[in-house]
């Protein structure tokens with residue numbers, strides 16, 4: 001059963017619209033939102049957490065419009081996992097976790113569940129390592145027994161080996177997840193399905209393994225080839241996207257752009273369970289299949 005689903009969602013701040021017409025469901029096995037800085041990932045996450053009202057479109061929570069839902073039930077079901085810096089520096093681990101608990105004796109159990117020794121309960125965040133702090137953030141989110149975790153770059157502040165351990169922990173949880181990251185190795189590990197965002201639009205969606213192995217959108221391909229390893233850093237955005245309504249937003253950075261790209265591509269099916277918004281998707285897929293040419297996987 002899909003817990004949350006966005007239907008034709010448009011989001012913005014003040015006069016600017018930053019997410020355009022996004023539809024996606026949080027399905028089983030984890031869902032990843034991938035994209036470079038500024039692509040709208042956190043904005044979408046905020047809407048999914050009920051913190052930002054859609055300008056257009058609807059977020060469905062179960063069968064109900066989130067705007068009309070019982071927010072107490074929603075806050076139990078859907079929990080954010082932000083970066084460890086979100087912990088209150090003056091609060092002990094126990095106090096941070098117990099905030100959400102009616103049965104305060106569960107703090108020790110929750111610490112164990114995230115692989116921490118209960119003896120750490122009295123410590124403050126600055127007395128913990130980065131990885132331990134991130135585990136505390138996860139324990140705090142788990143305290144209310146959520147069905148879905150919304151994770152925004154949960155491991156980006158950690159070094160690679162610690163990152164891998166926190167990813168193991170997250171992979172072992174039964175809770176569903178929506179994971180926001182620019183790190184493709186993280187979605188590969190934790191998300192069965194992924195959506196790639198560019199300039200506030202979904203440009204490609206599909207099963208994560210296939211999408212990374214054989215991208216159908218030139219932007220996915222560029223991301224994949226630029227960030228091949230766990231802990232890698234994303235490419236800086238190059239030429240900024242052209243204004244909305246003037247064709248494919250990626251075309252000024254696209255090695256395959258043709259005049260047709262001045263007409264905005266619609267998301268369309270490009271394989272089983274896969275969609276991409278690119279007039280050249282077949283060429284991108286073919287370039288990957290034979291592994292050659294400028295579109296072949298590097299290294």
Ligand SMILES: Nc1ncnc2c1ncn2[C@@H]1O[C@H](COP(=O)(O)OP(=O)(O)OP(=O)(O)O)[C@@H](O)[C@H]1O
Nearest residue numbers: 013014018035036037038039040041042043044182
């Ligand atoms: N509170 C805000 N007010 C105005 N504009 C905002 C606000 N928050 C984000 N934006 C703008 O919305 C766009 C999308 O930002 P968002 O934080 O969703 O991107 P992101 O993909 O999560 O980026 P990052 O990976 O850097 O966190 C950006 O252009 C950003 O400047």
